[in-house]
Amino acid sequence: MLPTPYVKCDYETVYEPSEDSFLLLDCLEHEQEYLASRFRDGLSVVCELGPGSGIVTTFMMQNGIPARGSSMYFAVDISPWALEATDDTVRRNKCHGTYLDAVQCDLASCLKPREVDLLVFNPPYVPAEHVPEIPNAADDHSTWLDLALLGGENGMVITEKLLLQLETVLSKKGVAYILFCARNRPEEVANRMKATYSWDVELIIHRKAGWEVLSVYRFSRKTANHS
Ligand SMILES: C[S@@+](CC[C@H](N)C(=O)[O-])C[C@H]1O[C@@H](n2cnc3c(N)ncnc32)[C@H](O)[C@@H]1O
Incomplete structure (x- = not known):
């Protein structure tokens, strides 16, 4: 089992790693060989959307996912606190040289269009009346935290x-989890993406977490040329 990164953040502003975060780590560990073989040649561009504390990005950096020594990582979040936390978690876990x-x-x-090889997203997925407005002030802590959770309809x-x-985002052989x-x-969602947009969609892992059932799906182009 791959080690879990050490995380120490202010959970008043940043999403605290939870069952969903750990399911994503388990998914990436499960997919490690598949990804290594898919991206064994050249430089891979990796993007985590919504890194929050940075636990998932750090895990990928620490364990050379998808391909050891030849990946560059982007962590994209709407929240300034999440970006600060991600930089901090990466530093604490000594991911030098990546x-x-x-x-x-x-x-x-x-x-940039069609450049991301590996995209990972644990989105705000909790049903809610609406998605909160993006706050103007960095110190509107509770709204930044709500943005991490509430996914609207x-x-x-x-x-x-x-x-x-x-x-637009994924490269020719790109995959998204x-x-x-x-x-x-x-x-x-999976059936619609398969039928309407010709994506390959596969359920990789699922788990009961309290009263919730969480799952991670893999999306890739049906026509991908892997050579
Ligand atoms: C459920 S948290 C996941 C955090 C972390 N990846 C984890 O697994 O523990 C969702 C993250 O998505 C970010 N987020 C919400 N809406 C976003 C948007 N429109 N663009 C980018 N990031 C967004 C939040 O700020 C939060 O960090």
């Missing part, structure tokens, strides 16, 4: 935006 850029941005809008408002960006809870109706 390129990381932590960028404040709304989802993938700051990424069916908990899918933010995830749906990202699904629409996948085509996205976490869902059962109330997001992930099977329906």
Whole structure:
């Protein structure tokens, strides 16, 4: 079992690693060989959307996911506190010599088209009346934290935006791992993405967490040329 990064953050402002975060780590460990073989040649561009504390990005950097020594990492979060926490977690875990850029941005809008090889997202997935407005002030702590959790209608408002960006963001052989809870109706999402957009979508891992069932799906282009 791969070690879990050491994380020490202010959980008044940043999402505390929870069952969903750990399911994502287990998913990436499970996929390690698959990813290493898919990205064994050349430099891979890795992007975590919504890194929060930085636990997942640090885990990938520490363990050379997808390919040891030949990846550059981007951590993109809407919250300034999450970016600070991510830089701090990477530093605490001594991920020297690996390129990381932590960028404040709304989802993938700051990424160059078709450059991301590995995209990982544990989104705000809790159903809520609406997604909170982005605060003007950094010290509006509770709203930054709400933004980490609340996903609007069916908990899918933010995830749906990202699904629409996948085509533009992922490289030819790119893959995305996205976490869902059962109330997001992930099977329906998977079937729609397969039928409408010709994606390969596969359930990689799922787990009961309290009264919630969490799952991670892998998205890749059906027509990907892996050579
Ligand atoms: C559920 S937390 C996941 C944190 C961390 N990846 C983990 O697994 O523990 C969701 C993260 O997404 C970020 N986020 C929410 N909306 C976003 C958006 N529109 N663009 C980028 N990041 C966003 C939040 O600030 C938060 O850090």
